[in-house]
Amino acid sequence: MAASAQRTVITYGTFDLFHKGHVELLRRARALGTRLMVGLSTDSFNAIKGKTSAISYEDRKLMLEACRYVDGVFPESDWAQKPADIVRFGADVFVMGDDWAGRFDDLARYCHVCYLSRTPGVSSTEIKHLLQQPLTFRMPAIQP
Ligand code: C2G
DSSP states (O other): OGGGGGGGEEEEEOOOOOOHHHHHHHHHTTSSSSSEEEEOOOOHHHHHHOOSSSSSSHHHHHHHHHHHTTTTTEEEOOOHHHHHHHHHTTEEEEEEEEEGGGTTTGGGGGGGGEEEOTTOOHHHHHHHHHHHHHOOOOOOOOOO
């Protein structure tokens, strides 16, 4: 594909306990271009963000790379790396969920900045809380 026809989208996150909200973000982000690059928060960067992920960076990376909407995954280890990443990957669009609305507007000097609506009712934190409760949901027994 000619370089001019390439439209690179870039996004970042922890993507712990990969869930529907993540998939919906990635699906819509990918639809804005011809490839999607994901900056995946390292375990040490999560500590800086005040987050502890249940799943290791390596395993979160493996799951993201298996997602049909993701074309590449690279480590996010610093708040300040985004401009260099945008230049490195030639990103045309920077995307985040709108819980970050406004936070990355300064990146508009490098590329389009787009905040997509967050998927309601699901979060890694919520999943963690649910898993600490007695599991009431049971798969229906398969009738012989
Ligand atoms: N997201 C969403 N809907 C949800 C949950 C998450 O759209 N129900 C989006 C978030 O808005 C974010 C992406 O999915 O754009 C990844 O979310 P997290 O893994 O929680 O990432 P976060 O901790 O917000 O890290 O430098 C940016 C940070 O690394 C973002």
